Amino acid sequence: MFSKLLLSLKIKLGKTTREELSVKACIQRGMKVGENCHGLASSTIDYAHCWLIEIGDKVTFAPQVYLLAHDASTKRHLDYTKIAKIKIKDNVFIGARAFIMPGITIGENSIVAAGSIVTKSVPEGSVVAGNPARIISKTKDYIDKHKEGLEEAKIYDSSWTIGENITKEMCITMSKELDCSLGYVK
Template identity: 55%
Template sequence: MGLKKIVTILKSQYYRISKSGAAYARYVGVEVGENCRILTSSFGSEPWLIKIGNKVTITSGVRIITHDGATWLVEDEDGRREFFARVEIEDNVFVGLNAIIMPGVKIESNSIVAAGSVVTKSVPSGSIVGGNPARIIAKTEDYKKRVLESYVSKSEMDYSKPFKERVLEVVSNDFKPFLK
């Protein structure tokens, strides 16, 4: 292994460990807007095909894929086939834990991708999507209304107390209804 390769690996690890997720994403070639929380480092082999807008949260375990690796199986006298496609995530988007964003997907503004979702098609503005494959399950505005009506606000929490104590004072003891 050459010195240049070692320096590249060390620099990548430095960004991954010591810098913000947005700084690491920019380092590997992702176009990233302002005020983003990026908690993943999985941008595939073509990170320069990914564009992330402003005020986007991408949680841990999220994978953004920009190519179709199954083309490995398709070859004729002209050679193996390749497919690459951009992924764009617009402003004010939340992508939940372990979601997978497939090639060619655009997630429009003010949308939420539920944890564990596999997003195979583009997401229209103001939508909440979930499942495998992801489908529209609600509107972001309805979710916002429910949160404002039912969830505790920061002003209602006692920040003079340690985090655990503060959370235990406001935690919900209700469980969700059983699946039918």
């Protein structure tokens, strides 16, 4: 049934990738997405309850984030599935393969580390990590630590990225230079 829906939406929307189709279909069904959001197309969105998902402005999703607005663990015993909103406030970064459970609010200016399973709401300005995700620092402290790190670390401009066609030689150089240290790329 889902593949038929995707096909019918693809026909209506024209030439669109499956990822773009998913986001557009969710928005059409009521998911709210703010301005300047990035990476949502590479996420898995709970299409069955996407209207319960609200995403603020300037939110970045790393690859393979999972947004789940329902939990069927109660279905067998109670004959009901739990459902709840997911609210992601402004200026949030969610790392690769993070899993956001139903009923979660992620406060403004927060960071969710890669691979985290978020089972409790995240206060504004917090960095969370782990399974289950726990607060590990304040966002300000995390950023200040990395500002200090910029002073001693190897810095690369945007020419050192795939988007700017980094060369094989540059890849080898970067790999050698970062053998035992942290660097930053623009």
